[in-house]
Amino acid sequence: MYLLLVEDDLNLGRALHKLLQRQYRVHWLRTLAAARSHMEQGNYDLLLLDLGLPDGDGVDWLKSLRASGCQIPVLILSARDRLDDRVRGLDTGADDYLVKPFRPDELLARIRVLLPAGGATQSRLTAGSLSFATDTHQVYLNDEEINLPPKEHQLLAVLMQSIDKPVSRERLNQQLYGLGDGVDSNTLEVHIHGLRKLLGKDRIETVRGYGYRLVPL
């Protein structure tokens, strides 16, 4: 469970880092620029965002994050208490808003709320009209629940965690059969075919010589 903490105040940052490290893996950054580049690569489960940063406004970044399709839960930490600040934060896609100063246990409680199921992974992944709930094993296509066979579900689970990024055949086979050398036949292709039949042909692209890629539609 990875958290990204963006907070420029050294004392508060250090304290929060220490607090959160007891329960989660935390990256603490002090600038928007650093946060941007970390978000691009890291798969974080929650973003803790201070608004008064030295190199820009956190709300603007959050807006662009949401615009680019990023669905990570965001908790805003801010000293700004005016009502319209709060509204603006939540309107741009923040999931919660905490005004400094706050009690540590209140922060932890709100984090628990935002972290789905207290642990496993992000519980609801969305790619275009496709939505995937990791905890309840439900899959929605165009707001209708559909039923996937187990293997197809496992494949989709991996693909949904790397939306728009190719996933190697090796990785997918591993997901289906574990590390021990699995089957020697073309099961992967058959199951991919099954997925395509259920989700629509264009939703899974094949990357020749490497693997497959889920594209949002």
Place this chain on the structure above:
Amino acid sequence: MYLLLVEDDLNLGRALHKLLQRQYRVHWLRTLAAARSHMEQGNYDLLLLDLGLPDGDGVDWLKSLRASGCQIPVLILSARDRLDDRVRGLDTGADDYLVKPFRPDELLARIRVLLPAGGATQSRLTAGSLSFATDTHQVYLNDEEINLPPKEHQLLAVLMQSIDKPVSRERLNQQLYGLGDGVDSNTLEVHIHGLRKLLGKDRIETVRGYGYRLVPL
């Protein structure tokens, strides 16, 4: 990762441009006026600023930049070595100060310190406008994702790890076919030809009698 290099000396500028292009995307400008207009629009991650410019003093510009709230990391390159010059540079908001002449690797080291998140990602290689993500198997040319056939992708993977350095035909053939004696024909040349067609003719130079070399553009 975008750098803005402001340096009026043609020889030094060209050399720095070439050096930095191996790892970053660089815009090289020779006047303060050009730098001003570029800074207004471009989102740069680092500013490399020479002080002895033809149309004004870099320190004055830096001061006004900081006054207007710009927080971009700035590294000053200068021949002025007097202590008060150095102090003046740092006081007006520069993050570091390098006295000419300097060693290339020292410059690169200081850039890495100043760049958010320690600079380039290891899993993402960049040569000019070409970017290569080893983990997700993605290749970007001018910020657009492109699709490479498997063999071409394998070749590019090797070339990207030795940007600007020639790679032997032997090494490249080995990458394609393993150590066991591969093919006896001119497949390597054909695939290089394919790569050139996709990436641009000038991006891969041939080193006669030895191999090929990827140059940043």
Place this chain on the structure above:
DNA sequence: CGCTACCCTTAAGCACCCCTTAAGAAGAAA
């Protein structure tokens, strides 16, 4: 216990991509 429904694996045929081959042109060295 047997029936049914579901789904996983296998395998075979097919389509299409891309890899190889080869041969002539172009270019560099001698």
Place this chain on the structure above:
DNA sequence: TTTCTTCTTAAGGGGTGCTTAAGGGTAGCG
């Protein structure tokens, strides 16, 4: 020029991935 290396192109064949259907396993249920 001659000679050697590299470039370019096009055709063929092989391999990769797609599709389909049959066979067998498994779980739920009567």
